[in-house]
Amino acid sequence: METEHLPGCYRHPDRETGVRCTRCERPICPDCMVDASVGFQCPECVRTGSGTGHGPAANQPRTVVGGTVAGDPHLVTKVLVGINVAFFVAVHAVGGEGFGNPVLRELGLIGGYYSNTDLQGVVDGQWYRLLTSMFLHEEIWHIGFNMLSLWWLGGPLEQALGRARYLTLYVLSGLAGSALVYLLEPPFSLTIGASGAIFGLFGATAVLMRRLRYDMRPVIALLAINLIMTFGWGGISWQAHIGGLVAGAVMGAGMVYAPREHRALVQWGTCGLVLAGVLAAVLLRTAALT
Structure with a gap:
């Protein structure tokens, strides 16, 4: 043949x-x-x-999806890597290893509150934890692996989508991962990491490569390895990974398959639907915990 x-x-x-x-x-x-x-x-x-x-x-x-072509097509990716690294250095400069670090406990994703301490969480109105937890990492291997993935996936994706669409995809994928953690994890779980946003980039990259009829085998193989690690190792928040992956694939599909005559409406409308889903999940869980 x-x-x-x-x-x-x-x-x-x-x-x-x-x-x-x-x-x-x-x-x-x-x-x-x-x-x-x-x-x-x-x-x-x-x-x-x-x-x-x-x-x-x-x-x-x-760009291929209608975004503005930038002089530095990887600028947002560089800034995101810089923010994550800066958070990592600053957090560990405070002192305290692991989840005992006071900054990690204050900014990580905790769903509920402890009855015998003053540590609070999202259910107490600290919604910022859904966002700040995306930029926190505990170990050097944790941030190293995530930043390598961000650089490998983010640069080409930013170039294809344009800065605004790419940044929206990254942030909403991370928030979707945080929302699923909040919805399904026990209320006192402390979760950190950029993995939800990274898996969102995986989902969008797969959709884009499919749309452009590229060879899908490399990204599928890498995604399969990451999913095996997600469900095969202990201590990994599979909720954040799956939430980000699904959100990234949905927004990616909205961006690359949007008809030209209604491109902006479909693209940003899809992002709006994902944001609405995030808010619905957070409100539902908050109502169940209060």
């Missing part, structure tokens, strides 16, 4: 792609796609003004 191979991008021959410039018909990969009124154009056609728009705005470079 013969296997049909897709052509390589004219600027990146090692990247197979099924998308061609609507003007010159050269094959183009996601890094080279510029959104046009119909289909996508290559950077050369946009630069020479051969597009079919009206005025400069018509040739404004866009």
Whole structure:
């Protein structure tokens, strides 16, 4: 049986792609796609003004999902890595190893309150824990693994989605993971880590690669390994991983499959639905604990 191979991008021959410039018909990969009124154009056609728009705005470079092409396509990823590392250094400078660290206990995700202490949680109105817990890590291997995953997945995804969509995807995936932890874990559980957001990037990357007809085997293999670790090792919050994965896949689908004529409405509407689901889960659990 013969296997049909897709052509390589004219600027990146090692990247197979099924998308061609609507003007010159050269094959183009996601890094080279510029959104046009119909289909996508290559950077050369946009630069020479051969597009079919009206005025400069018509040739404004866009990502594959309609985001603005940035000068530094990995800036948000770099900032996110920096924030996580800064939190890690600051938290451990305070002193105290493990979950006994006072900052981890104050900013980590705790659902309820302890009857014999003054430590409180989300149920007491400390909703900020849903967000701050996403930037906390206990051990060097914990933050190291998450930051490597963030860099490997986040850079290409940010370049494909654009900064605003990418940052929204990251934050909402992390919040979805926190919300599922809050909903299903015992009320006094302390949970930290960026894994929910990272798994959201996994979900969105898989959807994007499927949409562009890329070879899915690498991302599927990596995701399978991570899921085996999630359910095979003790002390790992599977709720955060699954919550982030599902949210990332849903938002990714909304972003890459949105019809061009209603792109913004579908993309941001999908993100709004995920946020509504997060709020519903938090409110439901809070009502059950009070």
